[in-house]
Amino acid sequence: MLDLVDVSRSYDDGHLIEALRPTTLAINDGEYIAITGPSGSGKSTLLNLLGMIDRPTSGLYRISGIDTTSLTDTARGAIRGQIFGFVFQAFHLLPGRSAVENVELGMLYGPHSRRGRRSRAYEALERVGLADRRDSDPRTMSGGERQRVAIARAVAGRPRVLFCDEPTGNLDSANTRKVLGLLQELNASGLTVVVVTHDADVAAAAPRRLMLSDGTVTEG
Numbered sequence: 001m002l003d004l005v006d007v008s009r010s011y012d013d014g015h016l017i018e019a020l021r022p023t024t025l026a027i028n029d030g031e032y033i034a035i036t037g038p039s040g041s042g043k044s045t046l047l048n049l050l051g052m053i054d055r056p057t058s059g060l061y062r063i064s065g066i067d068t069t070s071l072t073d074t075a076r077g078a079i080r081g082q083i084f085g086f087v088f089q090a091f092h093l094l095p096g097r098s099a100v101e102n103v104e105l106g107m108l109y110g111p112h113s114r115r116g117r118r119s120r121a122y123e124a125l126e127r128v129g130l131a132d133r134r135d136s137d138p139r140t141m142s143g144g145e146r147q148r149v150a151i152a153r154a155v156a157g158r159p160r161v162l163f164c165d166e167p168t169g170n171l172d173s174a175n176t177r178k179v180l181g182l183l184q185e186l187n188a189s190g191l192t193v194v195v196v197t198h199d200a201d202v203a204a205a206a207p208r209r210l211m212l213s214d215g216t217v218t219e220g
């Protein structure tokens with residue numbers, strides 16, 4: 001479904017940094033993939049390209065056979081909002097808003113009515129085991145609970161692919177296990193999951209692993 005063909009990304013800050021060297025990679029519907037590698041090896045660069053947060057310097061990126069590299073930012077944004085969900089290390093929840101409001105905000109630009117957003121938000125919070133915390137401010141929640149709210153926000157609009165960048169980076173081992181269990185459940189129910197991590201246990205939970213080293217991807 002997601003096809004990178006000779007995709008590279010470089011940055012030019014006075015000198016050239018090849019953050020991702022030309023990479024050909026196919027991700028199929030329903031896969032659960034971990035991307036590992038040391039800090040600075042290009043993991044976030046690859047994830048941001050796959051999630052259409054960023055554009056390649058060269059190469060083609062096809063989603064379900066459609067070349068995305070020639071699309072406008074608006075078209076790319078529409079596809080991104082419809083079929084992708086994102087989870088980041090730092091949660092990015094709004095303080096002063098309840099858990100359910102945070103989850104609804106993730107669907108603000110989607111096709112659903114206010115009522116549709118509310119019922120999907122409740123459903124998503126139930127899915128992550130936080131139905132009873134729906135009216136709580138994230139500031140009163142533990143790191144593990146906050147990340148589960150962030151996961152609920154990412155999946156409430158029913159995306160096809162969930163991209164996670166170091167989702168357990170701020171969590172202790174008990175909460176890491178909870179988040180991993182949740183990712184596994186979501187994948188089992190059909191969601192494609194792509195997780196960037198430098199935690200060996202998180203990587204080991206994924207059936208397919210990609211290793212990055214200095215912008216080069218190896219399968220293994």
Ligand code: ADP
Nearest residue numbers: 011013017019038039040041042043044045046
């Ligand atoms: P990782 O997520 O594995 O730590 P990144 O993908 O963030 O690595 O970065 C890969 C390389 O690209 C690093 O050398 C980093 O410094 C560089 N890089 C990332 N983003 C930028 C940017 N916006 N401008 C310049 N260099 C960048």
Ligand code: MG
Nearest residue numbers: 043044045165
């Ligand atoms: Mg990174």
